[in-house]
Structures are given as C-alpha cells and as structure tokens.
Amino acid sequence: MSETVKYEQQGNIALITVNNPPVNALSASVRQGLVDAFSRADQETAIEGVVLACEGRTFIAGADISEFGKPMQSPALPEVLAALNAMQKPTVAALHGTALGGGLETALSCHYRIALTSAAVGLPEVKLGLLPGSGGTQRLPRLIGADKALDLITSGRKAKAEEAAKMGLIDRLVEDKLETNAIAYARELAESQAELRRCQDMQVDTSSLPTGYFTDYKKGLAKKMRGFEAPLACVDTVEYACTLPFEQGLEKERELFLQLMNSTQSAAQRHLFFAERKAAVVDDLPKKTATREINKVAVIGAGTMGAGIAMCFSNAGIPVVMLELKQEALDRGLTSAHSYYADRKAKGRMSPEQADQAAARITGTLSYDDLGEVDLVIEAVFESMDIKHQVFRELDRVCKPGAILSTNTSTLNVDEIAAVTKRPEDVLGLHFFSPAQVMRLLEVVRGEKTSDEVLATAMQLAGRISKVGVVSGVCDGFIGNRMLKGYSREAGALLLEGATPPQIDKVMYDFGMAMGPMTMGDLAGLDVGYRVRQERRQRGDDIPPTEGAVADRLVELGRCGQKTGKGYYRYEEGSRKPIPDPEVEEVIAKTSAELGIQHREISDNEIIERLIYPLINEAALILEEGFAQRPSDIDIVWIYGYGFPVYRGGPMFYADTVGLDKVLDSIKTYQKHYGDAWKPAPLLEKLAAEGKKFADL
Numbered sequence: 022m023s024e025t026v027k028y029e030q031q032g033n034i035a036l037i038t039v040n041n042p043p044v045n046a047l048s049a050s051v052r053q054g055l056v057d058a059f060s061r062a063d064q065e066t067a068i069e070g071v072v073l074a075c076e077g078r079t080f081i082a083g084a085d086i087s088e089f090g091k092p093m094q095s096p097a098l099p100e101v102l103a104a105l106n107a108m109q110k111p112t113v114a115a116l117h118g119t120a121l122g123g124g125l126e127t128a129l130s131c132h133y134r135i136a137l138t139s140a141a142v143g144l145p146e147v148k149l150g151l152l153p154g155s156g157g158t159q160r161l162p163r164l165i166g167a168d169k170a171l172d173l174i175t176s177g178r179k180a181k182a183e184e185a186a187k188m189g190l191i192d193r194l195v196e197d198k199l200e201t202n203a204i205a206y207a208r209e210l211a212e213s214q215a216e217l218r219r220c221q222d223m224q225v226d227t228s229s230l231p232t233g234y235f236t237d238y239k240k241g242l243a244k245k246m247r248g249f250e251a252p253l254a255c256v257d258t259v260e261y262a263c264t265l266p267f268e269q270g271l272e273k274e275r276e277l278f279l280q281l282m283n284s285t286q287s288a289a290q291r292h293l294f295f296a297e298r299k300a301a302v303v304d305d306l307p308k309k310t311a312t313r314e315i316n317k318v319a320v321i322g323a324g325t326m327g328a329g330i331a332m333c334f335s336n337a338g339i340p341v342v343m344l345e346l347k348q349e350a351l352d353r354g355l356t357s358a359h360s361y362y363a364d365r366k367a368k369g370r371m372s373p374e375q376a377d378q379a380a381a382r383i384t385g386t387l388s389y390d391d392l393g394e395v396d397l398v399i400e401a402v403f404e405s406m407d408i409k410h411q412v413f414r415e416l417d418r419v420c421k422p423g424a425i426l427s428t429n430t431s432t433l434n435v436d437e438i439a440a441v442t443k444r445p446e447d448v449l450g451l452h453f454f455s456p457a458q459v460m461r462l463l464e465v466v467r468g469e470k471t472s473d474e475v476l477a478t479a480m481q482l483a484g485r486i487s488k489v490g491v492v493s494g495v496c497d498g499f500i501g502n503r504m505l506k507g508y509s510r511e512a513g514a515l516l517l518e519g520a521t522p523p524q525i526d527k528v529m530y531d532f533g534m535a536m537g538p539m540t541m542g543d544l545a546g547l548d549v550g551y552r553v554r555q556e557r558r559q560r561g562d563d564i565p566p567t568e569g570a571v572a573d574r575l576v577e578l579g580r581c582g583q584k585t586g587k588g589y590y591r592y593e594e595g596s597r598k599p600i601p602d603p604e605v606e607e608v609i610a611k612t613s614a615e616l617g618i619q620h621r622e623i624s625d626n627e628i629i630e631r632l633i634y635p636l637i638n639e640a641a642l643i644l645e646e647g648f649a650q651r652p653s654d655i656d657i658v659w660i661y662g663y664g665f666p667v668y669r670g671g672p673m674f675y676a677d678t679v680g681l682d683k684v685l686d687s688i689k690t691y692q693k694h695y696g697d698a699w700k701p702a703p704l705l706e707k708l709a710a711e712g713k714k715f716a717d718l
C-alpha cells in the first residue's frame with residue numbers, strides 16, 4: 022500500500038486516509054494510493070460504504086503545486102476522480118481544515134460530504150492563474166447552481182462550512198469526532214441503500230439566469246480583474262457546464278486548464294505563491310532563534326503613517342498607544358483611526374462590536390513616560406534625522422530593556438538612527454507603505470547591529486499583522502524606493518521628450534500597474550519630491566537639470582497634485598478623476614524648449630522599457646550588493662508595495678520572461694543615448710552572458 026494513503030476496514034466501511042504533510046497535497050504517490058484504495062474498496066465484498074478522510078491539519082488542500090510545469094506523472098487527477106466517481110458503493114468525504122482546489126474536486130466526486138463546522142472549502146485555482154481542472158467547474162454548478170459556483174470559482178475565496186452547507190455543497194455538519202461521524206454516515210447511507218448521488222447526473226438549473234448572463238459576468242470581471250486571463254476562462258467553463266453534456270464539458274475544462282497551465286500568467290502567479298512563503302525565511306538566521314513577545318505597541322507620530330500603522334496592530338488585537346507632541350496633532354490621529362473603524366462598521370465590513378473594540382485599543386499620550394511598558398515602538402515622525410535622533414534618545418531613556426525600537430523612515434539611514442541609543446541591537450526599520458492599513462508589504466530593515474532575535478521577532482510579527490515581511494539591508498531607499506528612483510526619473514524624462522501624462526499613464530496602466538506614474542505623483546503630492554530635490558541642491562548634490570524639471574515647475578505654479586486640485590492633471594471639486602490639462606502641456610513644451618530637448622513621437626514599447634528596465638537594473642545592483650536576499654523577495658516588494666501586476670510575477674520574473682539578453686541589449690542602447698544612469702549592472706551582464714535567469718540565482 023502507498024505510504025501516503027492508508028486503507029482500513031471498520032466493519033462494513035472502508036476508511037481511506039490520506040497522510041501527506043503538511044497539507045495533504047495530491048502528489049503522485051497520493052494519486053496512485055487513492056486509485057488502489059478505491060479499487061480495493063469496490064472489490065471487497067464485505068465493504069458496503071467508503072469514507073475518504075485526511076490526517077493532520079487539513080483535508081486535501083489541492084494539487085501539488087510544486088509538480089506544476091513539470092511532466093505529469095500518471096495517474097493524473099482526472100483519472101483518479103473518474104475512478105472515485107465510478108464507485109458502486111456510497112462514498113463520503115470527511116472534511117476538516119481547508120478542502121481546496123483539487124481537494125474540493127475530490128470531495129465533489131464523492132457521493133456525499135460531511136464536514137466539521139470549523140472547516141472551509143474553496144477553489145483557489147484562479148489565484149494561481151488557473152481554473153479548477155479536475156471537474157470542479159462541471160460538478161460544482163450542477164450541485165449548487167451557476168451563480169454561486171461562479172462566485173466561488175472566479176473569486177477563489179474560501180467559504181466556511183456553514184455557508185457551504187447552506188449552498189448544498191456539504192450534506193452534514195458536525196462539531197467534532199469527524200471520523201466516527203463520517204463512518205456512521207456512510208453506514209447509514211449503505212443501510213438505507215441511498216442513491217449514489219453523482220454531480221455529473223445533475224442538470225444546472227439555468228431558468229433564473231437572465232439573458233446575456235455569462236457575457237455580462239465576464240464584462241464585470243474584466244473590469245475587476247483587469248488583465249487577468251484565468252477568471253474569464255473560469256466563466257467559460259461554467260457556461261459549458263450549463264450548455265454541454267458532462268463529458269464534453271470536462272473535455273473543454275481540461276483544454277482550457279492546460280492552456281492556462283502553460284501560460285506565462287499562471288507561471289507568474291505560481292512563482293508568487295512560493296515567493297511569498299520564501300520571503301518569510303531569513304537564510305542566515307538560525308532556525309531556532311528565539312523571538313520576543315509583543316503584546317503592547319507604541320507609535321510615535323500620529324500623522325498619515327502613524328495612524329495607519331496603529332490600525333494594523335489594533336486589527337490584529339494588539340493595543341497601541343500613539344504619542345504626539347501636541348494635543349491637536351494627537352486628536353487628529355485618533356480621529357482618523359476612529360473614523361476608519363466607524364466607516365468599517367457602517368459598511369458592514371466589521372461587526373459593531375469588533376469595530377468598537379478595535380477603536381478602543383488605540384489610545385493616545387503626550388508623554389514618553391507612558392511608554393515604559395511597551396514591547397515595540399514604531400517611530401513615524403517627520404522625515405528628518407535631527408527629529409528622529411531626538412525621538413530615539415527619548416525612547417532609549419524610557420523604554421524597558423528588551424523593547425524593540427523601530428523606525429518607519431523611508432530614506433534615512435537606520436544605522437545612524439540606532440547609533441544614538443545604547444541598544445542598537447534592539448533597533449531596526451519597519452517600513453510600511455501608504456495606506457499602511459491596506460498595503461500588504463512590510464520592509465523589515467536589518468541594521469548593521471540588529472540582533473537575530475529582534476529580526477526574527479519582526480518577521481514573525483509581519484505575519485501576525487497580515488503583512489508580508491521582506492528583509493532589506495540598509496541602503497538608500499531600501500529595496501522598493503531605491504528601485505522607484507529610476508522609474509520616476511525616466512517618467513520625467515519621457516515628458517520632456519514628448520510623451521504626455523495621459524499617454525505614459527495609459528501605457529503603464531495597460532501594462533497592469535495599479536496606476537501610472539503621473540497619477541501616482543498627483544496622489545502622493547508633487548511637493549514631496551520637490552522638497553527632496555531642493556534639499557539635495559542645498560547640500561550641493563549634482564542634480565541633472567532634467568531631473569524633476571516638469572514636476573518642479575508645476576509645484577512652483579501651485580500644482581502639487583490632488584491636494585491642490587491640480588498637478589499633472591486637473592481635478593474637479595471633490596473628484597479624484599484626472600482630467601488632462603492644456604496648461605500642463607504648455608509647461609512641458611516650455612520646459613523642453615528651455616532645456617533644448619526636441620519633442621518626438623514615443624512608442625508604447627519605449628515607455629514600458631524606459632520605466633521597467635531601470636527597476637530591473639537597480640534590482641540587480643541591490644542583489645549583488647547583498648541588500649536583498651533573493652530575486653523573488655524583490656518581486657514581492659513590487660507586487661505588494663507598488664501595485665506591480667500580479668500576473669507578470671514582479672519585475673525580476675518579468676525580466677526572466679522577456680529574456681535577460683534582450684533586457685541588457687535595450688539597457689545598453691539607452692546608455693548610449695542617455696549616459697551612465699543606464700549603466701548595466703554587472704550581475705545582469707553576467708547572467709545574460711551565461712544565458713541564465715534571475716530564477717537561477
């Protein structure tokens with residue numbers, strides 16, 4: 022018998038148990054074990070019913086994603102499920118944990134389903150750029166109707182057992198003793214000679230679906246899931262379930278599944294699945310590094326970031342005290358946090374009780390003496406080294422030994438900040454992204470002296486507050502903002518060469534970015550970059566006259582972005598919709614003329630290369646300088662922090678799909694035109710010369 026599938030006889034019932042830790046994925050040995058077990062149960066005359074259950078933390082959580090993209094070992098899952106489906110004795114799937122993807126498809130191929138009330142089910146394939154490829158798209162609509170099936174399949178969301186039972190997906194719910202209850206259920210079905218309920222024998226009830234239902238559904242999804250191929254294919258398969266006989270529907274499902282499996286989008290999304298989990302691993306941190314308990318947190322500065330950061334902790338059930346120097350500023354921060362929870366409550370996103378408790382967990386103070394008991398501090402005051410130094414001196418004075426002191430700085434040197442304390446080993450950067458309560462990225466900036474224990478605690482904490490933590494070394498802008506510089510520089514340069522803000526934004530939006538660089542600039546405020554450039558000029562930095570040239574002139578005209586109603590675009594009162602503005606075109610034309618730059622026709626492809634290739638080149642430098650652990654971490658930073666399109670897998674994965682030799686060739690061409698801002702990173706040259714990818718590192 023297979024090592025991962027156990028067969029036991031319990032009176033007249035065969036109990037087939039999968040044991041393939043950690044999540045009972047349907048690896049080749051499980052598939053073979055199941056086929057053998059089904060055949061044995063069907064043949065043994067003493068057996069009158071079958072229970073399929075799992076050991077460990079969950080029912081089967083899906084196909085084995087690590088086998089995807091490689092030659093598939095026989096038997097394939099559809100064959101396994103065909104064998105299960107054909108069984109002549111009642112079969113019961115016993116669900117606990119999360120029955121996902123191929124796991125739920127397996128359960129749907131049983132005649133009946135029993136579940137613990139704590140269980141959940143789902144078809145998350147769409148999140149991997151796929152569709153359920155083993156009958157899920159054909160069986161589920163037949164069982165619960167097209168509408169509910171489409172919701173589950175195209176969103177990939179998990180439904181709790183109770184909801185699934187209401188839909189008719191689960192036949193019986195139990196609080197505990199799943200195995201015993203499942204065996205009793207199978208026996209009951211055998212004794213009553215219950216019908217062998219096969220989804221394939223059912224018809225989808227389409228009578229309540231309006232005309233054009235599937236076309237409209239796709240239109241809605243195309244907007245919501247802009248650029249993604251899989252959700253639309255999911256709709257097609259459900260439509261087939263409504264219009265074709267089961268076997269033909271299965272064939273269509275398989276065809277589309279294999280198409281998606283071979284697509285770059287799915288490869289990108291599978292890459293991100295593993296990248297996200299890998300990011301949590303700090304390679305040089307001993308596995309058993311101790312972590313510190315974090316039960317109470319302080320945030321210094323209750324501005325845009327401080328208030329958002331406080332919400333992140335409160336949402337995770339951790340009390341937070343915000344400190345400000347003046348009551349007025351503190352009140353503003355508290356009001357902003359409290360109105361966020363009022364809004365969640367009003368929109369039904371949080372129950373009134375949850376929202377009130379979360380709001381009550383955020384308190385305020387004007388005195389450092391109230392911070393003696395906190396386990397972690399996040400400083401989010403103005404971006405000035407002098408002010409940060411003052412704050413850290415105070416923190417060093419009042420915080421208890423062992424408290425972790427962190428800074429949310431986006432540009433300042435974390436080691437310099439740590440140096441004013443007597444405990445630099447307890448200091449690190451925790452760089453949140455705006456809006457902090459929404460964006461999932463947390464750059465965990467490891468200072469020169471940050472201790473292993475402090476780093477391990479921060480990485481663990483990231484998960485606790487539902488963020489994806491990525492370790493960065495201390496360099497200018499850390500991983501994300503360091504890369505952003507080239508992107509912004511080129512966006513500004515393209516304007517001077519004749520591209521318009523709407524053109525650049527449209528190209529990048531169509532590439533899949535959450536928004537284009539000009540819209541992003543207007544949202545963040547053009548005055549921020551203006552001030553940074555002014556400071557750099559005062560410091561005597563050599564800034565090329567083209568850098569930020571258009572933005573600077575716009576700011577000088579009072580056009581700071583959305584907050585002033587105009588920036589690269591104009592905005593109507595109370596609206597965030599960017600409207601192209603002839604005045605901006607004039608400013609651009611005048612600035613170009615002053616700098617002696619001729620306008621020309623700029624292709625969409627050039628816009629993509631000029632903006633994305635600097636990201637790739639800078640990332641290669643960051644990798645070889647050792648400020649990021651691995652290319653996939655950089656992908657996670659740009660996906661979760663900067664709205665890079667998920668279906669492109671992040672800038673590193675994207676570079677691999679274009680081909681590093683091609684990327685390098687273009688970079689060299691731009692270097693000839695624009696100078697050493699485009700100097701190729703040695704790592705990129707090396708990989709390209711060896712015909713390798715970033716993924717090979």
Ligand code: 3HC
Binds near residue numbers: 046079087121157299
């Ligand atoms: N295949 C291979 N490995 C998997 C896996 C899968 N389906 N699901 C999880 N794992 C691995 C993870 O990579 C991780 O490995 P690591 O410890 O080496 O990093 C380990 O199992 C534990 O996973 P998590 O850290 O995610 O554990 P959680 O307890 O937080 O979550 C889970 C468990 C909810 C099952 C979550 O892992 C999950 O959502 N998994 C993916 C489920 C999925 O997408 N299933 C559909 C697969 S596609 C399919 O079935 C196609 C079919 O239609 C033909």
Ligand code: NAI
Binds near residue numbers: 322402430
């Ligand atoms: P902000 O100006 O909105 O808030 C700063 C707050 O700090 C103000 O409320 C101010 O009253 C308070 N403050 C100033 N000095 C203080 C002191 N000595 N003690 C206590 N409170 C003090 O600024 P924002 O945008 O929240 O930025 C804060 C930090 O976060 C900066 O270091 C910034 O670089 C960083 N950051 C900002 C991001 C953004 O998108 N705004 C993103 C990521 C990091």
